Amino acid sequence: MADQLINQVMWPLIYILCIVLPLVIAVAMFVYWERKVIGWMHVRMGPNKVGPGGVLQAFADVVKLLIKEVILPTKANRFLYFLAPLIGLVPALAAWAVIPFSGKMVLSNANAGILYLLAMTSMGVYGIIIAGWASNSRYALLGAMRSAAQVISYELAMGLCLVCVMVLAGSLNLSEIVNAQAGGKGLFDWFWLPLLPVFVIYFVSGVAETNRLPFDMAEGESEIVAGFHVEYSGSAFALFFLAEYANMILVSFLSAIFFLGGWLSPLQGWISADAPGWISWLGAGGFIWLFIKAFVMSFFFLWFRATFPRYRYDQIMRLGWKVFIPIAIAWVFVAGLLKYYDLVSIGVGA
């Protein structure tokens, strides 16, 4: 009994903490990095007062948020108002369960990993909708409505992009998808090359799905103040913030896994395994490669934010329904032909 308790309850809990705690730290550092990068792009300094180079700014902000009062608006729905941030956060954290960090480092090697991810990401929108409705505020409700319409539209495009990946890899398991991108041609064996338009669509849809600029109509500071979280303060607001940033990092990891070969090295097959020392290490895969790729992808989020003005509502809908979805549907057929005529080499994994 005690044995089982340790094996079936305690170890999974420790593994979960091993993912969630670094994720929360990563979110804090990502917020700092975002403010720094956008500062540089605006030719200013960014945060530089708290800690060396301002690196503790994010933690100072967290402490500030935690000790602020959480205000309940009049006539707001008390139960749903406090439930909404949690409903938003739980799927954002739960989705990390199926992410393979390297060949062996994965919490749950589920067979239907992609379906699980789709299920989790599609549930995140409930937090936003419920927050918008329960706040008893017009701006919040408008933000929630916009967000619901946007997330549903872009989810379709994202799903179709994943269909292309599934067709090529022949599996719904994330580890097998990464292994299918192994081969002797280095980074040209990854799926970004045969699925280039789909890669672009997937990442842009991911930006839209996480309500980031230039798709942040749900917040839209200049039109509806702050959208769905306008009434939230203190730690409740911090939870929304955490969920949004955890989702951004998740989309970066997923793009790296689906299209950029996950933990595989970009030099795979070009460097023989018996080369001396660190040179052979460059050719071998490892979680460090996944982190580098995800870091680059997450940098695009910040770059987009500093570069593009916000889309109008009708422009977002048009881009999703009339541009992305048709291209993604067409590429499903292209991927099918590529697979049928064996034009893409599919690795079997190490």
Added chain:
Amino acid sequence: MNPQTLQIICFYAFSLVTVAAALSVITLKNTVHAVLALVLTFFSAACLWMLLDAEFLALALVVVYVGAVMVLFLFVVMMLDIDLEKMHEGFVKFLPVGVIVAIVMLVEMLGLIGVWAMHARDLGADPAAVAGMSNTAWLGQALYTKFLLPFEVAALVLTVGLVAAVALTLRERRGARYESASRQVRVDPRDRVRIVKMDAVRPTPAAADEGTAGESKP
């Protein structure tokens, strides 16, 4: 604790939540709460399917119903202005009808189970486990080989439904304003703004007094 006992405990826990949530869908006074209870019903039904190793069905239920259909439903219900008291008046009035429908359904279900038991139909072992692959892979292969025709017919029926829904609700409105994206892109700045080159000359005081341009006056 062996896995089977745990499975049974999970089954009863999930079914309890499912039934309780389904009951609260029809008894809760607030419509938004009722919709959220329906979401919970779907979710715990998906958990039940997951217990049966039907992972594809369970996740598809969450993706399609919880993730898309119910979001739109919630969207609509939030916009409705419903008089809750009036809605609740009908509850007692229509209760007998509801009870009769429920009893008929129960009898039908019991009959079905009875017929099933009489024929002693054995479902056999899980075909996916027999074939040695995951439930999702087996389902995919069965759908696209053995059941291809019914699958395609179902897809066709759904497409017809989609087209019909669009055809029923699409109507041309007069005077509706919209932006044509291709027209916006094709706009030439020269059609909108005229740039006039002028020499930087200082007009003589006499000419300024006569003033061809009256708006320069303060």
